[in-house]
Amino acid sequence: MSNSTKPFLRALAGEILTPPPFWLMRQAGRYLPEYRATRTQAGSFLDLCYTPDLAVEVTLQPLRRYGFDAAILFSDILVVPDALGQKVSFREGEGPVLPPIRSAADLDRLNLSGFHDHLAPVYATMAGLSKAIPTTTALIGFAGAPWTVATYMVEGSGSKDFPNAKGMMFAQPELFGRLMALLVQATGDYLIRQIDNGAEVIQIFDTWAGALPELEFDKWVIAPTRALVERIRAERPGVPVIGFPRGAGVLYKRYVLETKVDGVSIDSSVPLDWAAAELQPHCTVQGNLDPLLLVAGGEALDAGIDRVLTKLGKGPFIFNLGHGIVPPTPPENVGRLAERVKNWKG
Numbered sequence: 001m002s003n004s005t006k007p008f009l010r011a012l013a014g015e016i017l018t019p020p021p022f023w024l025m026r027q028a029g030r031y032l033p034e035y036r037a038t039r040t041q042a043g044s045f046l047d048l049c050y051t052p053d054l055a056v057e058v059t060l061q062p063l064r065r066y067g068f069d070a071a072i073l074f075s076d077i078l079v080v081p082d083a084l085g086q087k088v089s090f091r092e093g094e095g096p097v098l099p100p101i102r103s104a105a106d107l108d109r110l111n112l113s114g115f116h117d118h119l120a121p122v123y124a125t126m127a128g129l130s131k132a133i134p135t136t137t138a139l140i141g142f143a144g145a146p147w148t149v150a151t152y153m154v155e156g157s158g159s160k161d162f163p164n165a166k167g168m169m170f171a172q173p174e175l176f177g178r179l180m181a182l183l184v185q186a187t188g189d190y191l192i193r194q195i196d197n198g199a200e201v202i203q204i205f206d207t208w209a210g211a212l213p214e215l216e217f218d219k220w221v222i223a224p225t226r227a228l229v230e231r232i233r234a235e236r237p238g239v240p241v242i243g244f245p246r247g248a249g250v251l252y253k254r255y256v257l258e259t260k261v262d263g264v265s266i267d268s269s270v271p272l273d274w275a276a277a278e279l280q281p282h283c284t285v286q287g288n289l290d291p292l293l294l295v296a297g298g299e300a301l302d303a304g305i306d307r308v309l310t311k312l313g314k315g316p317f318i319f320n321l322g323h324g325i326v327p328p329t330p331p332e333n334v335g336r337l338a339e340r341v342k343n344w345k346g
Helices: 007-012 033-042 045-049 052-066 079-084 104-108 120-132 146-155 163-171 173-196 214-235 251-259 272-278 291-296 298-312 331-342
Strands: 070-072 089-091 095-097 138-144 201-206 241-245 263-265 284-289 317-321
Touching: 007 201, 007 317, 033 045, 033 052, 045 052, 045 079, 045 089, 052 070, 052 120, 052 331, 079 146, 079 173, 104 173, 120 138, 120 173, 138 146, 138 173, 146 163, 146 173, 146 201, 146 214, 163 173, 173 201, 173 214, 201 214, 214 241, 214 251, 241 251, 251 263, 251 272, 272 284, 272 298, 284 291, 284 298, 291 298, 291 331, 298 317, 298 331
Parallel strands: 070 138, 138 201, 201 241, 241 263, 263 284, 284 317
Antiparallel strands: 089 095
């Protein structure tokens, strides 16, 4: 039982609340005209991530409109490789581009020496947010999980089937293990520093967890996440952790049991009855409305919201999407969702 007055933290401590707390992944983003204006002011996407005043502003924009129960730090999962010395850039229409890590020599160029100095603006954003958000709103810090971040580092960009990352994982397990060990260390350091600057909850995004077979899932998704959870518990006790192994299917249950996360975010493909029966007895479930229902709006949106609330609202639950808000989403549909969730009577 949480001693917090914040609904989000109470739900993560196992309380069943009606209506449940809610927030949406990528709630600060391109669907909002005010975000687009601020992003133009910043220049590039990474400049926005590294400019604390503007990053605080875009984090607050959806709170002003919709009254979410949680704010999430505005940043990107790839600031970690950027801070390790692998320069990241974002190309319009292409996404992230990095010089790929393909050899021991490439990996040797990365190190933790200037890591926190590079990320100082991100910590400043977190500190600013902790003062700026409403007193009932929880503040979420986050990072990409080591496996997901490693895929971008090895591929040099986004990918659908990860031939280079999986190739290294299977053919050069020692080299891949070194990269993952560096990421576990760096990610842990980064999350602890976020907590020290005001983060009350941590979410670990393993966007590409579903790409791995069972044994590799155990080794490269579960084990690194468990290490991060254990470190946070040991060094900053009382800060809950939400894991999001997107696409994990039936392996969600093993992930929950073995990482011992406080909450699990589920993607839209996870059957609600299964999540209620197999996941909610062990942790708080967060999810899992299809983001494209938010684009469609109308009665389809209402029915989708009601279904998620009905199926998961009887256990510890946080309402969210199965992935992030997509840019074509009409802002008024997000308003419709917010009203419907806030007025839910169970």
